[in-house]
Amino acid sequence: MAEHKKQGIADIPFPLLLAVVAAMGIAAGYMLAGYMQQPEQPYEGLPVDEADETEVDLQNLKDRVSGYLTSLIEANGGVGVEVEATDASKENGMYVVGFDIRENDEVVQQGQAFVSLDGTSLFLSSPLDLTIDISTPEEPEVPKSDKPVVEMFVMSFCPYGQQAESGLAPVAALLGDKIDFQPHYVVYGSEYYQGYEDVYCMPGTSLCSMHGVAEINEDARQACIMRYEPENWWDYTLYVNSHCSYDPNANSYVESCWLDAAAATGVDADAVQTCFEEEGVELMQAEKDLNAQRGVSGSPMLFINGQLYNGGRSAEDYKGAICAAFNDAPEECEQELSSTGSTASGSC
Numbered sequence: 350m351a352e353h354k355k356q357g358i359a360d361i362p363f364p365l366l367l368a369v370v371a372a373m374g375i376a377a378g379y380m381l382a383g384y385m386q387q388p389e390q391p392y393e394g395l396p397v398d399e400a401d402e403t404e405v406d407l408q409n410l411k412d413r414v415s416g417y418l419t420s421l422i423e424a425n426g427g428v429g430v431e432v433e434a435t436d437a438s439k440e441n442g443m444y445v446v447g448f449d450i451r452e453n454d455e456v457v458q459q460g461q462a463f464v465s466l467d468g469t470s471l472f473l474s475s476p477l478d479l480t481i482d483i484s485t486p487e488e489p490e491v492p493k494s495d496k497p498v499v500e501m502f503v504m505s506f507c508p509y510g511q512q513a514e515s516g517l518a519p520v521a522a523l524l525g526d527k528i529d530f531q532p533h534y535v536v537y538g539s540e541y542y543q544g545y546e547d548v549y550c551m552p553g554t555s556l557c558s559m560h561g562v563a564e565i566n567e568d569a570r571q572a573c574i575m576r577y578e579p580e581n582w583w584d585y586t587l588y589v590n591s592h593c594s595y596d597p598n599a600n601s602y603v604e605s606c607w608l609d610a611a612a613a614t615g616v617d618a619d620a621v622q623t624c625f626e627e628e629g630v631e632l633m634q635a636e637k638d639l640n641a642q643r644g645v646s647g648s649p650m651l652f653i654n655g656q657l658y659n660g661g662r663s664a665e666d667y668k669g670a671i672c673a674a675f676n677d678a679p680e681e682c683e684q685e686l687s688s689t690g691s692t693a694s695g696s697c
């Protein structure tokens with residue numbers, strides 16, 4: 350027979366702790382009921398106070414909540430853990446019961462439970478106030494300029510970043526040098542990948558990317574092309590997006606596929622390789638520093654004249670937002686582009 354191991358508060362199965370501490374905001378989830386084992390004794394409600402049959406006795410309420418939650422923890426393997434209700438009151442059409450979770454007579458957590466007025470239903474997540482206005486706040490107005498600055502932050506193999514590039518490319522082609530387009534890259538520190546630096550980070554650096562070394566290497570190559578051959582950046586980048594992969598087992602692995610992209614789009618591969626070897630780390634360190642300055646945390650993120658853009662990702666969406674940032678919009682802004690695309694719902 351397997352030895353039964355006693356469990357303390359740290360060893361209680363996660364779904365149960367999820368339930369007990371949800372009201373405190375320590376954890377949250379949607380499948381609580383399906384995971385929890387209920388106590389053996391069913392909960393039959395709370396007796397009402399004889400003086401007022403619409404009110405439950407608050408002390409009795411506290412006792413029942415304490416007993417029920419303690420039994421719930423025990424039923425799921427918790428030993429030596431006790432829930433003690435500390436106060437109860439009637440608020441906004443329900444009872445609110447404050448409680449302590451104790452282990453070895455020491456309070457380790459505190460929270461609240463909510464009980465229906467008839468004393469039959471217990472809720473462990475905080476109720477939402479339907480009287481609070483949650484209307485969507487207005488988007489801040491984008492500052493205007495004669496030549497809007499459009500900064501795009503992506504990871505080269507983030508599918509959402511590639512989606513953003515596909516939407517923005519026709520706008521960049523339409524507006525040309527009437528805008529200052531600046532592609533940038535999302536670079537993370539090695540603290541996120543401790544023990545796996547060889548998989549995610551440039552060798553000997555703290556410069557890392559979500560989809561591995563191949564991705565940050567490609568970020569650096571694209572940064573080199575933008576520095577020395579900006580006229581070829583869009584064609585090269587879109588070729589990589591549609592033909593190359595960061596998967597080392599794929600025939601289209603980017604560490605060789607990038608050469609095909611360079612050949613197909615007129616990029617000087619030897620010059621890119623030299624830049625990568627001599628300036629790649631410097632370029633990616635500059636990107637990491639810029640990420641920190643601008644509060645960049647994912648891909649894609651787009652700034653127009655310094656204002657974060659949160660709209661859709663179709664060409665027409667991007668064109669409308671950028672054209673609205675001109676002091677005097679050029680006639681190209683009258684041209685309609687594709688409205689096929691997506692709302693800004695995904696990111697890496």
